[in-house]
Amino acid sequence: MQRIAMIGFGAIGRAVIEAIREEPRLKLVQLIATPGKVSEVQAQLATLGLSEPPLVSESLILDGSCPVDCVVECAGHAAIQEHVLPALQEGLPCVLVSIGALSEPGLAEALEMAAGQGNTQLHLLSGAIGGIDALAAARIAGLEEVVYTGRKPPMGWLGSPAEETLDLAALTQAEVFFEGTARDAAQQFPKNANVAATLALAGIGLDRTRVRLIADPEVTENIHHYQARGAFGRMEVTMVGKPLASNPKTSALTVYSVVRALCNRVRSITV
Numbered sequence: 001m002q003r004i005a006m007i008g009f010g011a012i013g014r015a016v017i018e019a020i021r022e023e024p025r026l027k028l029v030q031l032i033a034t035p036g037k038v039s040e041v042q043a044q045l046a047t048l049g050l051s052e053p054p055l056v057s058e059s060l061i062l063d064g065s066c067p068v069d070c071v072v073e074c075a076g077h078a079a080i081q082e083h084v085l086p087a088l089q090e091g092l093p094c095v096l097v098s099i100g101a102l103s104e105p106g107l108a109e110a111l112e113m114a115a116g117q118g119n120t121q122l123h124l125l126s127g128a129i130g131g132i133d134a135l136a137a138a139r140i141a142g143l144e145e146v147v148y149t150g151r152k153p154p155m156g157w158l159g160s161p162a163e164e165t166l167d168l169a170a171l172t173q174a175e176v177f178f179e180g181t182a183r184d185a186a187q188q189f190p191k192n193a194n195v196a197a198t199l200a201l202a203g204i205g206l207d208r209t210r211v212r213l214i215a216d217p218e219v220t221e222n223i224h225h226y227q228a229r230g231a232f233g234r235m236e237v238t239m240v241g242k243p244l245a246s247n248p249k250t251s252a253l254t255v256y257s258v259v260r261a262l263c264n265r266v267r268s269i270t271v
């Protein structure tokens with residue numbers, strides 16, 4: 001049995017809770033909401049009809065009164081500093097989807113130190129992208145180049161700096177609106193470039209991974225493509241991910257990446 005604390009009850013968080021409710025060896029015991037939103041989240045949670053709803057609060061309860069075995073972040077960049085760092089210091093293993101947060105200067109080092117202090121581990125999930133196992137293995141032999149292109153329907157970029165250069169609602173053809181490093185992409189597009197950061201952290205780093213971001217009215221999926229070259233040979237991956245109806249920025253596979261990680265914590269054989 002694993003007692004889970006979840007940070008964030010948005011598109012990913014809600015779908016993960018729905019997916020794991022049939023797994024008796026996973027028990028959601030804490031759910032962390034943004035300040036002022038506890039009652040709203042409790043009311044939304046009630047619609048799921050869970051037999052034993054988790055405790056909802058604004059920060060993790062780490063005093064042992066509601067014990068936790070694993071913390072899962074499904075919230076956004078700000079949640080890492082706020083909740084994940086103290087959880088690691090307390091020795092709780094954490095799994096993350098908001099990988100782009102590690103582009104913030106000093107945060108990766110602070111997380112490493114906190115995990116060391118708590119003698120625990122932080123696991124960066126693969127989220128919406130595949131092939132991270134191969135890329136991370138290829139890095140050991142030496143990588144020369146990793147180039148990533150993220151393509152989403154225009155509405156997937158709403159609320160991002162893409163709106164400063166493009167009229168997203170009126171696009172008639174694909175437009176590249178960002179070309180640069182994975183570090184800059186992750187900082188400028190915190191809800192859209194976590195895949196770029198994941199590839200960078202698995203591969204040749206945030207400053208050497210090249211990124212292009214495209215708004216494309218011809219597509220209905222979130223399409224992630226990358227190619228990598230190095231001593232191991234070459235690889236090329238394309239993911240055509242269905243977006244979540246509840247948040248078109250987010251590919252549904254991200255939910256299953258979290259579910260897989262949690263289920264692997266209670267399985268005897270993991271894959």
Ligand SMILES: NC(=O)C1=CN([C@@H]2O[C@H](COP(=O)(O)OP(=O)(O)OC[C@H]3O[C@@H](n4cnc5c(N)ncnc54)[C@H](OP(=O)(O)O)[C@@H]3O)[C@@H](O)[C@H]2O)C=CC1
Nearest residue numbers: 008009010011012033034075076079097098127128194250
């Ligand atoms: N690795 C990957 O491949 C991917 C990673 N992601 C990451 O996952 C994050 C969540 O995605 P998604 O569920 O679709 O987004 P949503 O916006 O649907 O949900 C995010 C939820 O988290 C809550 N939240 C935000 N900040 C905090 C905080 N500091 N503490 C507690 N709760 C918080 C929000 O509450 P409120 O509404 O009150 O702000 C909201 O309910 C994205 O922001 C992105 O960083 C997303 C897609 C792919």
Ligand SMILES: O=C([O-])CC(=O)C(=O)O
Nearest residue numbers: 192193194195222250251
């Ligand atoms: O879910 C996706 O398709 C990818 C995404 O938003 C991200 O990389 O942050």
